[in-house]
Amino acid sequence: MPSTRRISARVAAIAESATLAVDAKAKALKAAGEPVIGFGAGEPDFPTPAPIVEAAIEAARTPRFHKYTPAAGLPELREAVALKTKRDSAYDVTASQVLITNGGKHAVYNAFTTLLDPGDEVLLPAPYWTTYPEPIRLAGGVPVVLPTDESTGFRVTVDQLEAALTPQTKVLLFVSPSNPTGAVYPRDEVEVIGRWAAEKGVWVLTDEIYEHLTYGDHSFTSMASVVPELADRCIVVNGVAKTYAMTGWRVGWMIGPTDVVKAAANLQSHATSNVANVSQAAALAAVSGDLSAVAEMRAAFERRGRTMYSMLSGVQGVTLLEPQGAFYAFPNLTSHLGRTIRGRKVETTLDLCAVLLDEGKVAIVPGEAFDAPGYARLSFALGDDDLGEGCQRIGDLLSEG
Ligand SMILES: Cc1ncc(COP(=O)(O)O)c(C=O)c1O
Numbered sequence: 001m002p003s004t005r006r007i008s009a010r011v012a013a014i015a016e017s018a019t020l021a022v023d024a025k026a027k028a029l030k031a032a033g034e035p036v037i038g039f040g041a042g043e044p045d046f047p048t049p050a051p052i053v054e055a056a057i058e059a060a061r062t063p064r065f066h067k068y069t070p071a072a073g074l075p076e077l078r079e080a081v082a083l084k085t086k087r088d089s090a091y092d093v094t095a096s097q098v099l100i101t102n103g104g105k106h107a108v109y110n111a112f113t114t115l116l117d118p119g120d121e122v123l124l125p126a127p128y129w130t131t132y133p134e135p136i137r138l139a140g141g142v143p144v145v146l147p148t149d150e151s152t153g154f155r156v157t158v159d160q161l162e163a164a165l166t167p168q169t170k171v172l173l174f175v176s177p178s179n180p181t182g183a184v185y186p187r188d189e190v191e192v193i194g195r196w197a198a199e200k201g202v203w204v205l206t207d208e209i210y211e212h213l214t215y216g217d218h219s220f221t222s223m224a225s226v227v228p229e230l231a232d233r234c235i236v237v238n239g240v241a242k243t244y245a246m247t248g249w250r251v252g253w254m255i256g257p258t259d260v261v262k263a264a265a266n267l268q269s270h271a272t273s274n275v276a277n278v279s280q281a282a283a284l285a286a287v288s289g290d291l292s293a294v295a296e297m298r299a300a301f302e303r304r305g306r307t308m309y310s311m312l313s314g315v316q317g318v319t320l321l322e323p324q325g326a327f328y329a330f331p332n333l334t335s336h337l338g339r340t341i342r343g344r345k346v347e348t349t350l351d352l353c354a355v356l357l358d359e360g361k362v363a364i365v366p367g368e369a370f371d372a373p374g375y376a377r378l379s380f381a382l383g384d385d386d387l388g389e390g391c392q393r394i395g396d397l398l399s400e401g
Pocket of ligand 1: 042251
């Protein structure tokens, strides 16, 4: 008998992206004429800087780019990413260690598919970006969730890692600055965690996509640069999306030991082949240009993050850490659970976010999306006026009753 199953069990088990779902609902309400303010999207509100767009237009006119190019990426872009990694992360790599992917998300997918065998465990500090567990499970791997909260600044400790280590542990997922918490690990903690992984023979997938977005005294540290002995078991994930306001262009990369990158390129050659050449040309202009546009956007995010922090921390029963990096605030809303707001019983942050959307016309992402019920994520990558108005609405609604 042929199988009656229409969707494979593996794919049927994939959770819907809660962040995209919130964004889609907010956009649909907006399109229907509702004055919704969306704090859901994880993308800069700025347009891509003009010189990058010009490079893409030029590429679109160049017949060489109308053809297939090497699956692992344009050689000049792989080279430029290697140089940029040395410039920004003090991490010395060659072009052959760089695989150009369809966004950072695809790099995460390629990396886990390439590294994991069924039963391999991945240490996954929570709250975590909703995408991480899915490619781990698809590859047959097992996410081992390590909860963190504001008492440690949402940073995992070596004691937690040590307690979770088993003979099946293969990879540690590390992300700083963090989506969703906005936490940034100080250099000494990055070093201690990297040393631990190197000593134990655990691979590290370090997601560095928010490297340029740090605020106040906080600064980014690339794990492989401070723990060189990790290099043979380290995968760096990065991309142009957040740094250069290029989320729609879909260019990211993974950097790793040459054998892993070669294997991942082989995988990619059968899945997507090369990333669109026009996008690669734009990414080349981005990573080989100066960082002046990035500095301007970073300054705007820093200002908005401060405004959001001061407005939300003034709301009764809301506590949060000041965002240190990325563009997210991650307030603790547990004191509002169990309340009735506008006649609706609020038991969970899922309920609370639904009330905020329906009654306050404000879209925020419930912590359940990041394995952190009780919290919510608000992006501050939106214009100052909307940001102020949206925070005001949240404050007004939560202060009722
Ligand atoms: C932590 C983290 N890593 C990777 C990505 C992937 O970005 P993209 O696929 O747009 O390059 C995102 C996007 O939201 C992210 O927040």
